[in-house]
Amino acid sequence: MAGGITDTGELYSPYVGLVYMFNLIVGTGALTMPKAFATAGWLVSLVLLMFLGFMSYMTTTFVVEAMAAANAQLRWKRMEKHKEDDEDEDSSSGVSDTDVLLQDGYERAETRPILSVQRRGSPNIFEITERVEMGQMASMFFNKVGVNLFYFCIIIYLYGDLAIYAAAVPVSLMQVTCSATGNHSCSVGDGTKYNDTDKCWGPIRRIDAYRLYLAAFTLLLGPFTFFNVQKTKYLQIMTSLMRWIAFILMIILALIRISRGQAEGHPSMAQLSGIRNLFGVCVYSFMCQHSLPSLITPISKKKHVNKLVLLDYILILAFYSLLSFTAIYCFRNDTLMDMYTLNFTNCQIISVAFIRYFLGLFPVFTISTNFPIIAVTLRNNWKTLFHREGGTYPWVVDRIVFPAITLIPPVLVAFCTHDLESLVGITGAYAGNGIQYLIPAFLAYCSRKDTQLVFGSGTVNKHLSPFRHTFWIVFVLIWGFSCFVFVTANIVLSESKL
Numbered sequence: 001m002a003g004g005i006t007d008t009g010e011l012y013s014p015y016v017g018l019v020y021m022f023n024l025i026v027g028t029g030a031l032t033m034p035k036a037f038a039t040a041g042w043l044v045s046l047v048l049l050m051f052l053g054f055m056s057y058m059t060t061t062f063v064v065e066a067m068a069a070a071n072a073q074l075r076w077k078r079m080e081k082h083k084e085d086d087e088d089e090d091s092s093s094g095v096s097d098t099d100v101l102l103q104d105g106y107e108r109a110e111t112r113p114i115l116s117v118q119r120r121g122s123p124n125i126f127e128i129t130e131r132v133e134m135g136q137m138a139s140m141f142f143n144k145v146g147v148n149l150f151y152f153c154i155i156i157y158l159y160g161d162l163a164i165y166a167a168a169v170p171v172s173l174m175q176v177t178c179s180a181t182g183n184h185s186c187s188v189g190d191g192t193k194y195n196d197t198d199k200c201w202g203p204i205r206r207i208d209a210y211r212l213y214l215a216a217f218t219l220l221l222g223p224f225t226f227f228n229v230q231k232t233k234y235l236q237i238m239t240s241l242m243r244w245i246a247f248i249l250m251i252i253l254a255l256i257r258i259s260r261g262q263a264e265g266h267p268s269m270a271q272l273s274g275i276r277n278l279f280g281v282c283v284y285s286f287m288c289q290h291s292l293p294s295l296i297t298p299i300s301k302k303k304h305v306n307k308l309v310l311l312d313y314i315l316i317l318a319f320y321s322l323l324s325f326t327a328i329y330c331f332r333n334d335t336l337m338d339m340y341t342l343n344f345t346n347c348q349i350i351s352v353a354f355i356r357y358f359l360g361l362f363p364v365f366t367i368s369t370n371f372p373i374i375a376v377t378l379r380n381n382w383k384t385l386f387h388r389e390g391g392t393y394p395w396v397v398d399r400i401v402f403p404a405i406t407l408i409p410p411v412l413v414a415f416c417t418h419d420l421e422s423l424v425g426i427t428g429a430y431a432g433n434g435i436q437y438l439i440p441a442f443l444a445y446c447s448r449k450d451t452q453l454v455f456g457s458g459t460v461n462k463h464l465s466p467f468r469h470t471f472w473i474v475f476v477l478i479w480g481f482s483c484f485v486f487v488t489a490n491i492v493l494s495e496s497k498l
Contacts, residue, residue, distance in 0.1 A: 010298065014308050017299040021288060021312050023240045024295065026319060028164060028367065029285030030247070032424045033320060034327030035336040036281040039274030039421075042267045042328060048275070049282055049320060056286035057313045059440035059476060061306050061465035063134070063292045066440070068463035069447035070132040070140055072125045076454060125455075126462045131297040134290055134439070135384060141446035151385040153434040154290060158378040160427025162410035165371045167418045168339060168363050170213035175342050176360040178206055210418055217368075218411050224372035225379060225403040239366045246362040247323065249355065250344060254326035257349065264335070267328040276490040279483065280425030283432040285320065286313075290435055306466060338420040339363055379406040429487040437480035441473045 012020075037045040132140075138150040178200040196207035204212075257263060288295070296305060327340060337343050344350055345360040379402050383393070393402075417423070444465060451459060465472075 011300040012298055014299050014301055014305070017295060018308050018312050021295050021309070022316060023243070024291055025286060025288045025312075025316055026243070026247070027285075028168065028363070029281060029287070029424060029428070030320060030323060031340045031363065032281050032338060032421055033285055034324050034331075034340045035338055035421055036274065036278040036425075037324040038265075038267055038328045038333040038336050039271060040278040041270035041274070042325065043269040044271070044275065045278055045324065046321065048278060049324075050317060052279070052282045053286060053313050053317045055476065055479065056283075056288075056436055057310060058465070058467050058472060059289060059437055060292065060309055060313075061467060062440040062444035062473075062476075063289050064128075064296055064305060064309075065461055065463050065465045066137050066141070066443040066447040067128050067132055067293060067296065068126040068461050069451050070137050071128050071130055072461070073140060073450065073454060074130060074132070075125050124462055128297055128302055128463065131293045133293050134443075135381070137443055137447075138439070141443060141450055146442065146446075148385070150439060151381060153431055153439065155378060155381055155385070157290075157427065157431035157435055158374060158381065159410055159413075160423065160431055161374050162371065162378065162406075163413040164420065164423045164427060165367045165374065166214065166217065166410050166414035167420055167423060169217050169367050169371075170210045170414070171418045171420065172339060172342065172361060172363045173213045174200070174206060174210040175337075175339075176345055176357065178209055211415060214411070214414055218407070221368060221371050221375075222407050222411070225375040225407045226399060227376075239369050242362065242366055246341065246359055247319075249359065250340065251323055251326055253344060253350065254330040257330050258326065263329050264332045265327075265329040267333065276429065276487055277421055277425035279487065280428035280430075280432065281421070282428070283436055284424050284428030286316070287428070287432055287436060289440055302463070305463070375403075375406055379403055382406065429483065433480055433483050433487075437476050437483070441476040441480070445470075445473050 040048070134154070135147075135150065138147050142150065196205065196210070198206050200206045200209040296302070299305060323340075327336065327343075331343055335343065341359045341362050345356045347356070350356050350359075382402050382405065383398070413423075448461075451461060467473075
């Protein structure tokens with residue numbers, strides 16, 4: 001994420017890549033989607049979910065196209081450097097008549113499109129073989145202002161991500177432990193409304209318990225921000241397995257409850273007041289563009305990559321719809337929790353204590369493993385933003401200042417609020433909007449211009465997006481900027497009514 005070119009890593013098949021992308025997209029945002037569905041109404045939610053899924057797929061193809069263009073430019077620059085080195089060697093050994101003829105042939109070759117030379121038994125110049133992160137693509141295709149805006153957007157998004165993680169874990173712990181003691185035993189999902197000032201354990205209020213858990217979370221996981229953390233394969237397998245067990249359990253339990261006639265939900269068709277949060281949640285829940293280089297590059301055969309991505313989005317859309325519809329028909333709107341797993345911690349819904357605690361504490365395990373990784377990613381983006389070529393940071397700035405400015409703001413936000421629906425909605429609606437819509441559209445537009453400039457107007461990128469007409473880029477840009485205006489106006493109007 002810091003914006004460099006890294007090793008591709010071990011290759012895997014297209015279908016393994018499909019699974020990895022599915023696992024990346026279906027994360028924390030899915031847990032907040034049921035309540036957002038209930039708040040906005042099922043019809044509005046379904047239409048918006050389908051539309052935003054389509055928009056996300058479109059911008060995903062834009063990023064893949066820009067990755068191919070970046071690979072082509074890097075390959076072309078290496079070819080040019082190799083030619084210059086060869087010319088230096090030739091000039092040092094003298095010039096013969098043969099050299100003159102070869103040079104004449106070289107000059108004529110320079111007037112031909114590079115691909116006419118490149119096709120002679122060598123790989124296509126647009127083949128995606130090197131992992132070029134979005135920061136590197138931004139530096140290749142954007143001017144200085146564009147690069148700074150890119151990093152500003154990605155940093156704000158990662159701050160929002162960390163604030164959501166920092167709030168989600170203490171909220172889950174507070175809800176489970178406060179309801180498991182005293183008079184609140186097994187009552188998290190029964191519709192009882194608790195205030196932050198209600199008692200948790202003896203004189204300890206619920207908000208106090210939340211902040212104690214937040215402090216413990218920060219002390220335990222915060223220090224990892226000061227070191228390098230790498231996601232291991234086994235950790236990824238473990239968290240993915242837990243995620244799928246939890247999601248499948250929730251869907252099955254909700255379907256069983258509905259089939260037994262115990263469903264309590266009567267969702268409305270449309271409630272316009274809930275669209276703002278739903279929009280942010282949906283954008284957040286389809287987010288994958290910033291990690292596409294890590295996912296797409298190791299795929300061994302990329303010929304039909306856009307079709308595989310489309311299949312992934314169709315499966316994810318079906319999964320989100322199934323999870324949300326079973327939720328809104330199983331539970332009353334006013335009983336749906338910000339974190340959907342907490343609806344299954346009620347004894348009346350699940351009699352098996354192990355399942356109740358597994359679902360209630362599920363976000364604690366999965367989010368806790370992701371928090372250090374996101375924090376290190378954000379820290380590295382800060383370093384990249386302020387880095388100057390040839391310069392180095394003092395030890396205090398490198399090891400203390402950057403980790404501190406990474407860790408402190410999201411913890412302060414989580415200290416002030418634990419409204420997960422709003423945190424997810426705002427993060428998705430603003431920073432997520434930029435990463436998912438505006439940046440990919442600008443990358444596609446600028447990479448196409450650069451490709452024509454370097455390789456000629458007749459050159460075709462083999463990974464060109466199916467949405468190749470300029471209309472689609474303009475459409476995405478208008479949509480993205482309109483969303484900024486709509487969400488801001490909605491927030492202002494909502495605040496003015498209070």
